[in-house]
Amino acid sequence: MAVVNDSILFNPNISFKNHVSAAPILPRGFSCNIGRKFNFKYCNLRTKAQVAEVQVKTLHDLRLGFDVVSEEELREKGFLGMRKTKMVCTIGPACCSEEDLEKLALGGMNVARLNMCHNTREWHRDVVRKIKRLNDEKGFCVSVMIDTEGSQIHVVDHRAPSSVKAEEDSVWLFTAKKFEGSRPFTVQANYAGFSEGIEVGDELVIDGGMATFEVIEKVGNDLRCKCTDPGLFLPRAKFSFWRNGKLVERNYGLPTLSKKDWDDIEFGIAEGVDFIAMSFVCDADSVRHLKEYLSAKSSKFIRVLAKIENLESLQKLEEIVKASDGIMVARGDLGVEIPLEQIPTVQEDITHVCRQLNKPVIVASQLLESMVEYPTPTRAEVADVSEAVRQYADALMLSGESAIGPYGQKAISVLRMTSSRMELWSREENQQSALHPRQLAVSLPDRIAEQICNCAVEMANNLGVDAIFVYTKHGHMASLLSRNRPYPPIFAFTNDDSTRMALNLQWGVIPLLVDLSDDMEDNIAKTIDLIKKKGMMKYGDAVLVVSDLTPAHVTSTAFQSIQVKTII
Numbered sequence: 001m002a003v004v005n006d007s008i009l010f011n012p013n014i015s016f017k018n019h020v021s022a023a024p025i026l027p028r029g030f031s032c033n034i035g036r037k038f039n040f041k042y043c044n045l046r047t048k049a050q051v052a053e054v055q056v057k058t059l060h061d062l063r064l065g066f067d068v069v070s071e072e073e074l075r076e077k078g079f080l081g082m083r084k085t086k087m088v089c090t091i092g093p094a095c096c097s098e099e100d101l102e103k104l105a106l107g108g109m110n111v112a113r114l115n116m117c118h119n120t121r122e123w124h125r126d127v128v129r130k131i132k133r134l135n136d137e138k139g140f141c142v143s144v145m146i147d148t149e150g151s152q153i154h155v156v157d158h159r160a161p162s163s164v165k166a167e168e169d170s171v172w173l174f175t176a177k178k179f180e181g182s183r184p185f186t187v188q189a190n191y192a193g194f195s196e197g198i199e200v201g202d203e204l205v206i207d208g209g210m211a212t213f214e215v216i217e218k219v220g221n222d223l224r225c226k227c228t229d230p231g232l233f234l235p236r237a238k239f240s241f242w243r244n245g246k247l248v249e250r251n252y253g254l255p256t257l258s259k260k261d262w263d264d265i266e267f268g269i270a271e272g273v274d275f276i277a278m279s280f281v282c283d284a285d286s287v288r289h290l291k292e293y294l295s296a297k298s299s300k301f302i303r304v305l306a307k308i309e310n311l312e313s314l315q316k317l318e319e320i321v322k323a324s325d326g327i328m329v330a331r332g333d334l335g336v337e338i339p340l341e342q343i344p345t346v347q348e349d350i351t352h353v354c355r356q357l358n359k360p361v362i363v364a365s366q367l368l369e370s371m372v373e374y375p376t377p378t379r380a381e382v383a384d385v386s387e388a389v390r391q392y393a394d395a396l397m398l399s400g401e402s403a404i405g406p407y408g409q410k411a412i413s414v415l416r417m418t419s420s421r422m423e424l425w426s427r428e429e430n431q432q433s434a435l436h437p438r439q440l441a442v443s444l445p446d447r448i449a450e451q452i453c454n455c456a457v458e459m460a461n462n463l464g465v466d467a468i469f470v471y472t473k474h475g476h477m478a479s480l481l482s483r484n485r486p487y488p489p490i491f492a493f494t495n496d497d498s499t500r501m502a503l504n505l506q507w508g509v510i511p512l513l514v515d516l517s518d519d520m521e522d523n524i525a526k527t528i529d530l531i532k533k534k535g536m537m538k539y540g541d542a543v544l545v546v547s548d549l550t551p552a553h554v555t556s557t558a559f560q561s562i563q564v565k566t567i568i
């Protein structure tokens with residue numbers, strides 16, 4: 001074995017290139033990956049084989065490295081100052097260049113969302129590849145999510161490029177028949193059966209209240225409607241029907257995933273995306289079906305997020321949460337099916353259920369809607385973002401703000417600053433211990449893991465440790481810790497890339513890809529040592545270490561532990 005002194009190897013101040021003979025072993029992308037150069041000058045390398053060994057060891061050790069954004073944040077703000085709430089950005093024409101994607105990544109984007117409703121598959125492929133390239137070459141850690149189109153039956157379009165006003169008492173024709181260009185007082189529904197079961201006298205509501213109509217006549221499948229509450233038709237407006245103050249629920253018998261969605265899913269598998277967000281989920285079966293399909297067809301573990309955006313999914317919330325790998329509160333479409341004033345409480349209920357059932361939850365849509373047009377948010381929008389953070393949502397999502405707005409980077413910085421502020425307040429006000437976690441586990445080993453995580457977080461908070469370290473294969477322990485929303489950040493060391501990318505969505509978790517050995521003590525020593533040598537921990541700092549990986553020397557029993565390590 002070549003004699004490699006780690007402290008020299010990882011000394012960031014000395015240039016690798018000082019040592020000419022070692023230069024050829026620089027792995028591709030080495031210096032970009034980590035953003036610094038390494039020195040082999042003092043390494044006692046004699047033979048080619050030794051050089052090769054060092055190369056392997058270097059690569060392995062390298063993988064203990066942080067993503068560049070977390071590393072920078074830790075250096076700048078210290079452990080407690082690290083942001084806990086994750087950020088998802090929808091990628092669209094306004095932010096799809098490599099340069100713009102990099103700016104969003106630097107701004108703290110954890111997950112990039114691609115809405116398959118829009119644009120071509122080639123366009124999406126290009127974006128996915130750019131993101132992966134940024135990760136590989138510049139050391140970011142941005143996960144990729146595709147969001148299915150679903151059978152979106154309740155969309156109408158007036159076919160004009162911008163919005164059109166509906167005046168009081170004006171009469172409009174809603175038709176599924178296609179027509180070119182725009183026609184006065186005519187809007188086109190995207191689904192032929194849109195008027196099935198609808199009666200004269202029913203109310204037609206646009207975009208959750210943007211405008212309201214009364215159905216005054218049914219002509220074949222077309223509806224003639226009179227505007228009772230004037231307002232705007234936006235392009236691709238969403239609509240719903242109401243009778244006696246209640247939503248007219250209609251079952252069109254359409255599958256949650258259309259033929260196009262399945263093609264998009266194949267695309268997601270081929271491109272190795274990390275998450276598939278399933279639109280208009282109605283039951284747990286469809287989620288389970290997709291998960292089974294993915295585990296058979298994809299070599300990578302792709303996580304399935306169920307979007308709660310209609311009444312049916314709300315009625316079956318718990319079973320859907322249990323079946324999925326995470327949830328999105330899709331307030332855009334949800335606001336079409338439930339009265340707007342119910343959105344805040346429904347959001348709080350969903351985030352609470354997700355945390356109890358230990359599934360990550362994203363709060364989405366219109367968080368900073370005015371920033372699609374203006375460079376500054378409204379006070380009310382900032383309050384809405386703060387409320388989602390106060391509820392301990394795992395992640396916040398930008399839609400049009402990043403996809404089409406000119407102020408995407410500003411919007412992400414508003415999310416970042418607002419969440420950091422609210423997280424600090426919650427900590428100072430001691431809000432974090434408020435959850436009384438429901439016991440989830442059934443088997444004894446699982447119950448032990450759950451209890452260990454609950455107690456570990458209580459200990460970490462009471463002791464005021466700087467960080468929690470957890471060593472995890474599939475991310476389960478890390479998410480159980482996250483569920484308790486600890487004060488210090490959770491560094492989750494995993495040797496599984498898909499686990500790392502999935503943990504990106506979880507509150508307070510900083511996922512790191514490492515090569516875990518069978519020897520747990522060695523893993524712990526190695527990781528602490530490295531972080532210390534990177535100058536990120538100093539004398540007196542304390543970490544609480546949680547592990548459930550059985551060390552090599554223990555053969556007959558599982559070994560789960562909490563240890564507190566103080567840097568000496």
Ligand SMILES: Nc1ncnc2c1ncn2[C@@H]1O[C@H](COP(=O)(O)OP(=O)(O)OP(=O)(O)O)[C@@H](O)[C@H]1O
Nearest residue numbers: 090091092093115117118119332333399400403404
């Ligand atoms: N890939 C894209 N190409 C072009 N425009 C896009 C793209 N992605 C998003 N947009 C634009 O950004 C707006 C907001 O995006 P988003 O995907 O969040 O829409 P949404 O209607 O809220 O989502 P959903 O259709 O899933 O309910 C869209 O209305 C669309 O105009």
Ligand SMILES: CC(=O)C(=O)O
Nearest residue numbers: 330331332333364365
């Ligand atoms: C995000 C989404 O699909 C919605 O809000 O409807």
Ligand SMILES: [K+]
Nearest residue numbers: 147148149279
């Ligand atoms: K969608």
Ligand SMILES: [Mg+2]
Nearest residue numbers: 309330332333
């Ligand atoms: Mg939606």
